[in-house]
Amino acid sequence: MYYTVDRGPDVHEPSIPDDWELVVGLEVHVELSTKTKLFCGCANAFGSEPNTNICPTCLGLPGSLPVMNAAAIESAMRLGRALNCTVSPGVMARKNYTYPDMPKDFQTSQYDKPTNHDGWLDTADGVRINIERAHIEEDTGKSTHVGGDGRISSAQYSLIDYNRAGVPLLEIVSCPDIRTAEEAKAYVSELRGIVLALGVSDAKMEEGSMRVDANVSVRPRGSDELRTRCEIKNINSISSVGRAIQHEAKRHIDLYDSGERPIQETRHWDEEAGRTRPGRSKENEEDYRYFPEPDLTPLVPTEAELAAIDASIPVLPGAQRTALAEAAGIETVDASLIVERGDAGFALDAIAAGADGGRVVVHLNNNLADGVGKLTPESFAALINMETGGDLSSTQTKEVLAEMVETGGAAADIASAKGFEAMDTGELDDMIDELIANNADQWARFCGDDEGDAKKMAGFFTGQIMKATKGQADGKVVAQILNSRKNG
Amino acid sequence: MSENVAHPAAFGDAAAIASSVAAGERTASAVVDEHLARIDEHEDAVHAFNTLMADEARAAAAAVDERIAAGETPGRLAGVPVALKDNMCTRGVATTCSSKILEGWKPPYTATVIDRLVAEGAIPVGKTNLDEFAMGSSTENSAFGATKNPYDLDKVPGGSSGGSAAAVAAGFAPVSLGSDTGGSIRQPASLCGVVGVKPTYGAVSRYGLIAFASSLDQIGPFTTSVADAALMYEVIAGDDPMDSTAAPQPALPVSSKLGAGVDGLRVGIITEMAGDVIEGISADVLARLRAAADALAAAGATVDEVSVPSTVYGLPAYYMVAPAEASSNLARFDGVRYGLRADGTNTAAMNTASRTAGFGAEVKRRIMLGTYALSAGYRDAFYGKAQQIRTRITEDFDRAYESFDVLLSPASPSTAFALGDKTADPLTMYLNDVCTIPSNLSGHPAMSVPFGVGDDGLPIGVQVLAPMMGEVVMFQVAAALEQAMASDAASVGGA
Numbered sequence: 012m013y014y015t016v017d018r019g020p021d022v023h024e025p026s027i028p029d030d031w032e033l034v035v036g037l038e039v040h041v042e043l044s045t046k047t048k049l050f051c052g053c054a055n056a057f058g059s060e061p062n063t064n065i066c067p068t069c070l071g072l073p074g075s076l077p078v079m080n081a082a083a084i085e086s087a088m089r090l091g092r093a094l095n096c097t098v099s100p101g102v103m104a105r106k107n108y109t110y111p112d113m114p115k116d117f118q119t120s121q122y123d124k125p126t127n128h129d130g131w132l133d134t135a136d137g138v139r140i141n142i143e144r145a146h147i148e149e150d151t152g153k154s155t156h157v158g159g160d161g162r163i164s165s166a167q168y169s170l171i172d173y174n175r176a177g178v179p180l181l182e183i184v185s186c187p188d189i190r191t192a193e194e195a196k197a198y199v200s201e202l203r204g205i206v207l208a209l210g211v212s213d214a215k216m217e218e219g220s221m222r223v224d225a226n227v228s229v230r231p232r233g234s235d236e237l238r239t240r241c242e243i244k245n246i247n248s249i250s251s252v253g254r255a256i257q258h259e260a261k262r263h264i265d266l267y268d269s270g271e272r273p274i275q276e277t278r279h280w281d282e283e284a285g286r287t288r289p290g291r292s293k294e295n296e297e298d299y300r301y302f303p304e305p306d307l308t309p310l311v312p313t314e315a316e317l318a319a320i321d322a323s324i325p326v327l328p329g330a331q332r333t334a335l336a337e338a339a340g341i342e343t344v345d346a347s348l349i350v351e352r353g354d355a356g357f358a359l360d361a362i363a364a365g366a367d368g369g370r371v372v373v374h375l376n377n378n379l380a381d382g383v384g385k386l387t388p389e390s391f392a393a394l395i396n397m398e399t400g401g402d403l404s405s406t407q408t409k410e411v412l413a414e415m416v417e418t419g420g421a422a423a424d425i426a427s428a429k430g431f432e433a434m435d436t437g438e439l440d441d442m443i444d445e446l447i448a449n450n451a452d453q454w455a456r457f458c459g460d461d462e463g464d465a466k467k468m469a470g471f472f473t474g475q476i477m478k479a480t481k482g483q484a485d486g487k488v489v490a491q492i493l494n495s496r497k498n499g
Numbered sequence: 500m501s502e503n504v505a506h507p508a509a510f511g512d513a514a515a516i517a518s519s520v521a522a523g524e525r526t527a528s529a530v531v532d533e534h535l536a537r538i539d540e541h542e543d544a545v546h547a548f549n550t551l552m553a554d555e556a557r558a559a560a561a562a563v564d565e566r567i568a569a570g571e572t573p574g575r576l577a578g579v580p581v582a583l584k585d586n587m588c589t590r591g592v593a594t595t596c597s598s599k600i601l602e603g604w605k606p607p608y609t610a611t612v613i614d615r616l617v618a619e620g621a622i623p624v625g626k627t628n629l630d631e632f633a634m635g636s637s638t639e640n641s642a643f644g645a646t647k648n649p650y651d652l653d654k655v656p657g658g659s660s661g662g663s664a665a666a667v668a669a670g671f672a673p674v675s676l677g678s679d680t681g682g683s684i685r686q687p688a689s690l691c692g693v694v695g696v697k698p699t700y701g702a703v704s705r706y707g708l709i710a711f712a713s714s715l716d717q718i719g720p721f722t723t724s725v726a727d728a729a730l731m732y733e734v735i736a737g738d739d740p741m742d743s744t745a746a747p748q749p750a751l752p753v754s755s756k757l758g759a760g761v762d763g764l765r766v767g768i769i770t771e772m773a774g775d776v777i778e779g780i781s782a783d784v785l786a787r788l789r790a791a792a793d794a795l796a797a798a799g800a801t802v803d804e805v806s807v808p809s810t811v812y813g814l815p816a817y818y819m820v821a822p823a824e825a826s827s828n829l830a831r832f833d834g835v836r837y838g839l840r841a842d843g844t845n846t847a848a849m850n851t852a853s854r855t856a857g858f859g860a861e862v863k864r865r866i867m868l869g870t871y872a873l874s875a876g877y878r879d880a881f882y883g884k885a886q887q888i889r890t891r892i893t894e895d896f897d898r899a900y901e902s903f904d905v906l907l908s909p910a911s912p913s914t915a916f917a918l919g920d921k922t923a924d925p926l927t928m929y930l931n932d933v934c935t936i937p938s939n940l941s942g943h944p945a946m947s948v949p950f951g952v953g954d955d956g957l958p959i960g961v962q963v964l965a966p967m968m969g970e971v972v973m974f975q976v977a978a979a980l981e982q983a984m985a986s987d988a989a990s991v992g993g994a
Contacts, residue, residue: 067608071831073601073709074588074610076742105827107873111846116830163846171835300873302882305714305824307743 024254025261027191032232033260034240035195035225036187037252039202040180041212042150042220043086049149049179050077050119057218061172069177071114076306079103083179084126084310086211087147088320090181091127093205093327094142098320100311101126101147103304108297111163112152112171120148120182122301126310132205133329134197135347141186152176181211187226187237192253192260199223199252204328204351216248223252227259229267238263239272243287245279255280259287331355339368349375360388366395378412385419386412394422404485407431431483439476439484443492446475458497469493504541505649507693508723509670510534513579514730516673517620520578523567527560527578531622534580538624538671546646547666548625549585550593556580556624563620574620575734581616582666582675585626586633587718588707589613596709597641598631600857601838610707611742612676612718612735619734624672627662631859632829633683633711635659636931639922640861647918648691650957654915657687657931660721664691667721674731675721680711681817682910682935684719685947685962689910692949692958694728694977695721697935699968700942701746703732704739710828712821713744715939725948725978729754732970751970757978762799764976767903768792769964770806772934777811779930780912783953788909791950791961794983795907795976805899805906809891813937814929816892819885820940822869829866832857864925893941897966905976906964909934910947914957934962944970948977950984
């Protein structure tokens, strides 16, 4: 099951004692969203009826042969370049092992000659994580084990759907450079952002088009040793990446503290229980007997192809953050959310159209979480200019914005249709002075030392003004005038 | 001498049949019926076929006849019966590799080569017997019983494409297809007195050929004449989008120089296979090799000996590379999706039980050998070293071709041996391919041309080897040998 159980930030997470350090490497599988599979013409589609997107080749029938999907190689090389990798002529290799949902009983992957190697990625927090390799391989089918505890060992029977068999994957292997659970989440988040910016995958962890396995070990802080690691599988969301790593690291520390040590094994993250459990125990280290795939020829990109790939790479999240931060006058980390949502270009265009950068960021972060809808950068800029020019209060701006997203109308038209006339500040001054004169007791309490009571009275005066202006007054301006009367 | 049922081209060779059918002198249906009658008469003795496609063949022949009646062009192989090695997929027709593991499996698709033959009007008449998964040199390693040599029913036809070689020698079909991984076309061609061609690796699509060793396997024809072999080659060769290892070029025009003679061509006899370096090549085979060289010299070729030193390491290198690839290729026969499934208490036990029951001894031996050759800690010493030898052999051949247009060697170290003679000792059996294996390792083309008989009166073939994509000159020289034999009284089974 790939459904995320998001426990939110309120769940208590174990803390890592200061004298311990995490050593984490991530293996991220990304399903490339090519039209067809890696080695045949079958549709690469999620959610079809079982065993409908299959042919002799992706079923591994005797006599069938693979033919490399050029689009998959191109996607792989684009992601490689975006991850600052060296892109080399890749050689496909057979990884020999047996599993019922793997039709040929070997996986066509890459071994000693991956397409991409030796790259890096900077997280939004500015931490550089080195990338060992990003290689092309095929996905397996999907088993559903019926009966028992849901694993193959105890099942009464198993159903296999080969629709996913042969779907192109890119496996991105990080170096063990990650030192905290937060860094791991930031790495996955950044990688996902790059994948989405390139458009090479929809990278949905809940549908399995992005899958993360974490190799976790711990060591005394300051040491450079590499201790026994465990591979954690079945991590189904970015927040689970952090939780699973944190829990697993704590398990290792507890073992060391009690004089024991972890054994090298594959473990499964149990989101409900908030712990990892041992997976299928492997008595022997698996020997995959790799050798070059004789049915495929090496993938040698020409200089022209590489140049075209470089030219096709869009502005990536890191550069988007920098550009937005600069344009809006904010910290780069504060641009993360907008970049992550894919709205950086929109924000930059709105700023270029004359909108105040700070307000652009505030509205995108707080009021446009569900998307910009029919808003255009220009119409958005016009609205913000009305707001910063004092023509609309922030409450009114929000209301107009919501309608613009829905209908695509112009800010001025919607504001006028709603009767949001600009309040003259002088008119407001007069109204407030009259209100103070008519409510001397309340005014005295507003100016008094009882802070709570003063706050209550601030609410009284603001409320009266809003009532009188039918909500057209700007609450902030009212507060400013009240304070200036009190202090002045 | 025991019974001889050989009758190659019993009803004419492929070229003769195609032209007479196209001209309306006889119908494809009549041609097919003649062949089916001959099969009916002698198949029990020869056992060339695993599956006979009599009904399908009659229907296909009727369709060809209708096309001719409708004035359509019937194709270059109109009405020509063709026998297919039973490791090539035929849609809806059992394809067994002579293994119990594929019991009951009918492929949902057809191999490219067969589609191409049928498109030219050829009529598949049956699926021929082979050593299980093409592993063997006598067609005795078949789950369905051995095939007999039509020239002597007590002898083997060679292998692994023994059924396809025997079918042509017995006159069951004028042409057939085999596959050659280490000599599986050329050695049985030699033993059955027919022409057998292993094209350049990549010249012919492997799509639909059930893989034994993917980097070595190549499909080729068995025929009764060099001209028929050239015709078959031209029909089946050429690029195929379904096979990434297929050379991106059309079929070479191998028929173009069949009558050109060999005047001025440089012919090199491979020293290592012409005497004492590689042991076990019988005297009568070497005598026929010398006779072939003499015939070419008499026809104007320059003949000399040339050393291709690393060919002596071909056999050990082959028995690392081929089983290694086979161990991976055959992993899919696990009882999960098709073929034989034996009961087991869990999936792994079912896999093991299915393979134990489904694979024969030689297949199991090679899977184990190949698994070992690829294992961690051994891969570099075995598989890795074998790949280095492979590169050396290719380089040695290429060097020889700087001075020679073609090379000559025996195709098989001996004439057909008795059934059961070599089954006890696998190594003795492996030595049958000592002359043919180097071409598979290098990828170069090679073919066996009948060139007389041995002391026992049984056929002997001479192997003509050529550089990469050198099929035109290879066929040219083969045609010259055939012509030289035409007047030789030692020719067996001839007209």
